[in-house]
Amino acid sequence: MSQTPSEGCSLWFEQALLPDGWARDVRITVADGLISDLEIETPRAPTDDAHGVALPGMPNVHSHAFQRAMAGLTEARGPAKSEGGGDAGDNFWTWRQLMYRFLDRGGPEEIEAITAFAFCDMLEGGFTRCAEFHYLHNDPTGGSYADPAELTARIVAAAETTGIALTLLPVFYAHSTFGGAESNHGQRRFITDVDGFADLVTRGRSLTARLPDAVVGVAPHSLRAVTPDELAAMPGLAGDGPIHIHVAEQTKEVDDCLAWSGSRPVEWLLANAPVDERWCLIHSTHVTETERRGVAKAGAVVGLCPLTEANLGDGIFPARDFVANGGRFGIGTDSNIQIGVADELRMLEYSQRLALRARGVMADAHRSTGRALFDRALSGGRQATGAEASLKVGLPADIIELNTGGVGFASRSGDAVLDSWIFGGARAIRSVWRRGKRVVADGRHIARDAIEARYRKALSVVLG
Numbered sequence: 001m002s003q004t005p006s007e008g009c010s011l012w013f014e015q016a017l018l019p020d021g022w023a024r025d026v027r028i029t030v031a032d033g034l035i036s037d038l039e040i041e042t043p044r045a046p047t048d049d050a051h052g053v054a055l056p057g058m059p060n061v062h063s064h065a066f067q068r069a070m071a072g073l074t075e076a077r078g079p080a081k082s083e084g085g086g087d088a089g090d091n092f093w094t095w096r097q098l099m100y101r102f103l104d105r106g107g108p109e110e111i112e113a114i115t116a117f118a119f120c121d122m123l124e125g126g127f128t129r130c131a132e133f134h135y136l137h138n139d140p141t142g143g144s145y146a147d148p149a150e151l152t153a154r155i156v157a158a159a160e161t162t163g164i165a166l167t168l169l170p171v172f173y174a175h176s177t178f179g180g181a182e183s184n185h186g187q188r189r190f191i192t193d194v195d196g197f198a199d200l201v202t203r204g205r206s207l208t209a210r211l212p213d214a215v216v217g218v219a220p221h222s223l224r225a226v227t228p229d230e231l232a233a234m235p236g237l238a239g240d241g242p243i244h245i246h247v248a249e250q251t252k253e254v255d256d257c258l259a260w261s262g263s264r265p266v267e268w269l270l271a272n273a274p275v276d277e278r279w280c281l282i283h284s285t286h287v288t289e290t291e292r293r294g295v296a297k298a299g300a301v302v303g304l305c306p307l308t309e310a311n312l313g314d315g316i317f318p319a320r321d322f323v324a325n326g327g328r329f330g331i332g333t334d335s336n337i338q339i340g341v342a343d344e345l346r347m348l349e350y351s352q353r354l355a356l357r358a359r360g361v362m363a364d365a366h367r368s369t370g371r372a373l374f375d376r377a378l379s380g381g382r383q384a385t386g387a388e389a390s391l392k393v394g395l396p397a398d399i400i401e402l403n404t405g406g407v408g409f410a411s412r413s414g415d416a417v418l419d420s421w422i423f424g425g426a427r428a429i430r431s432v433w434r435r436g437k438r439v440v441a442d443g444r445h446i447a448r449d450a451i452e453a454r455y456r457k458a459l460s461v462v463l464g
């Protein structure tokens with residue numbers, strides 16, 4: 001079923017999306033995990049493994065893998081607020097209750113098992129690299145583990161188990177809100193100081209050294225969790241890696257930032273941090289036109305997480321206007337409530353359609369909606385995760401195959417294949433190769449059974 005990268009293999013596809021567009025009858029030869037040759041308009045040889053449509057694997061720019069375990073458990077509204085009554089319920093109540101339970105009970109084994117489960121879902125959903133925004137560092141009491149990087153090692157192990165490419169983003173988190181406020185009990189597992197954090201980044205680099213193509217960056221959690229002085233230390237710790245930060249996700253954050261500094265969060269960041277192409281601003285939901293243009297001009301990527309932002313009721317990022325200004329975006333699965341490339345891209349487009357009462361919002365003059373969304377998310381994803389992702393000689397053979405034999409693809413080719421996958425709703429991913437190894441076959445990760453069994457056990461500890 002699968003071929004190891006070192007053996008080398010030849011894969012033949014009816015169509016493939018290459019950097020300069022669609023090609024037919026494509027043979028991709030893999031050696032040592034990399035694409036060693038790529039031929040187009042070449043007939044299938046008897047020895048070729050024949051497949052449907054090949055797409056480059058998509059980078060996932062934002063994930064908190066452990067939150068996968070909470071999917072579907074946080075949809076109740078909770079009690080109405082006591083003051084004032086009415087129906088103004090605390091709609092984060094169930095989420096917070098579950099989060100606290102998790103923080104009390106989730107140990108290294110549980111975190112590794114849940115992370116592997118999330119990574120397995122990502123590969124099946126078309127993501128071949130994950131930027132893991134990793135902020136659980138401490139034990140349930142808030143103290144360090146004997147190895148302070150214990151949980152980082154578990155994330156790395158989960159990447160190794162599943163085969164997903166990892167962009168590790170250790171998170172710096174030190175305060176409960178703007179102005180350097182002291183952290184609270186609920187944050188005890190996230191907290192470090194700058195020196196401890198620098199050690200975590202160094203350890204992250206050595207722990208990921210055994211993975212074939214890991215990237216390590218840094219993630220100051222948000223302007224709430226980090227003071228200006230602490231933020232200033234982050235670019236130096238990132239080395240050549242990317243810098244990610246949550247920003248302007250909800251209106252309360254904007255109001256609190258205005259009260260603290262007189263500036264809105266993205267406005268503050270652009271004025272006070274060296275925001276450039278290394279930066280990925282996660283969410284950026286609430287931006288003015290000036291902020292939007294500023295981010296585009298700086299060349300930073302906006303990390304959009306459309307399903308999570310919809311689930312949390314954050315608001316709608318002005319994607320059409322941002323792209324019109326030359327803005328770059330990637331897509332992330334964030335809370336991992338639901339995992340899939342097509343699902344994120346569809347939600348992104350539909351949110352714009354609902355807000356603007358228009359169709360084909362993210363399409364452009366040369367490309368269909370699905371194609372333009374896919375190309376832009378791929379390009380922004382590459383930049384934000386610090387790793388190439390294309391079907392090109394010399395790059396890792398990270399490939400998604402759509403099963404175009406399915407009836408949803410009847411009489412379709414080129415951009416219509418992408419549109420039918422994204423908007424037609426078919427569960428179409430049949431195979432995924434990571435560095436030439438087929439890690440998803442017939443829609444299932446090759447290690448899914450063992451990963452699921454371990455996950456079920458972990459959930460019985462956390463929720464039982």
Ligand code: ZN
Nearest residue numbers: 064133246334
């Ligand atoms: Zn997040």
